[in-house]
Amino acid sequence: MVTLNFSDRWSQYYDVMAGTPPRDTLLAVLERFGTPGFAIDLGCGEGRDTVELLRRGWQVMAIDGTEEAIARLLQREDLPHPERLTTQVARFDQVQLPSADLINASYALPFCFPADFPALWQQIEASLKPGGRFAGQLFGDRDTWAAIATHTHHTRAQVEALLQNFEVELLDEEEKDAVTALNEAKHWHLFHIIARKPTDSAKGI
Ligand SMILES: C[S@@+](CC[C@H](N)C(=O)[O-])C[C@H]1O[C@@H](n2cnc3c(N)ncnc32)[C@H](O)[C@@H]1O
Incomplete structure (x- = not known):
């Protein structure tokens, strides 16, 4: 079993990420909204996506x-516009998500402990308003870090099951041999996701 102490690594990660542009999944999901609303940036890190959301007129709760x-x-x-930003220091197993138009979780949910993931996902689903969207990444079962017992990785079938109550607008599976942000060799197996919670009318209710 692989052990990597991620808590020691976030500081270095934030240094590397400083000044980097917003994630592609965030930019893609923002194109799908007519007007800005309320977004949660879950596992926001040093804020590359939060800054973009604020710049585009969103109210943002940034959580890490x-x-x-x-x-x-x-x-x-x-x-930009710190008056539209609220923040929370909260772990995925403790977090209480308010109702939101967008839950953005870029490269963050795989760091949830496996035992806590089902409740977290349920909360994400419940917190989204009808017509609201999830954007972000899950990591696949062939990813190098799938061997880390404290991480959550999914097969494609498991990802599809997680998205069964959503309208899937993007499910892009990517595999590549590359490096991590800290320049370590790694096999990446990723799912890039944009998913919309149906409105009641779309469900025929
Ligand atoms: C890979 S970084 C991604 C940061 C940012 N979203 C980005 O795209 O660069 C993952 C973030 O998730 C946070 N994180 C990891 N495990 C967490 C947990 N159990 N609860 C809350 N946040 C966690 C880390 O502190 C880190 O900031």
Whole structure:
């Protein structure tokens, strides 16, 4: 079994990510909304996606399990409209998500403990307003980090099962040999996801 202490690594990760542009899944999901609403950036890190959401007129709740991530976000010199931002330091197993138009979780949910993932996903689904969307990544079972017992990885069939109550607008599976943000060789197996919670009328209710 592989053990990697990720808590020691986030600081280095935030250094590398400083100043990087928003994730493609965030940009793609934003194109699907006519007007800005309320978004949760779950596992926001140093805030590359939060900043873009604020820039585009969204109200944002940025949540991360490490205090350093939230501190770095709040200290950003390019933080637009801080009056539309609320923050929380909360782990995935403790977090209480309010009702939202968008839940964005870029490269974050795989770091949830497997035992806590089902409740977290259920909460994501329940917190989205009808017509609201989830955007982000899940990691696949052939990813190098699938051997880490504290991470959550999914087969394609499991991902499809998680999305069964959604209208899937993007499900892009990617596999590549590349490096991590910390420049370590890694086999990546990713699912890039945009999924819309149906409105009651779409469900025939
Ligand atoms: C790979 S980073 C992604 C950050 C950002 N969303 C991005 O796209 O660069 C994962 C983030 O999830 C956070 N995280 C990891 N495990 C967590 C947990 N159990 N609860 C809450 N946040 C967690 C980390 O602190 C980190 O900031």
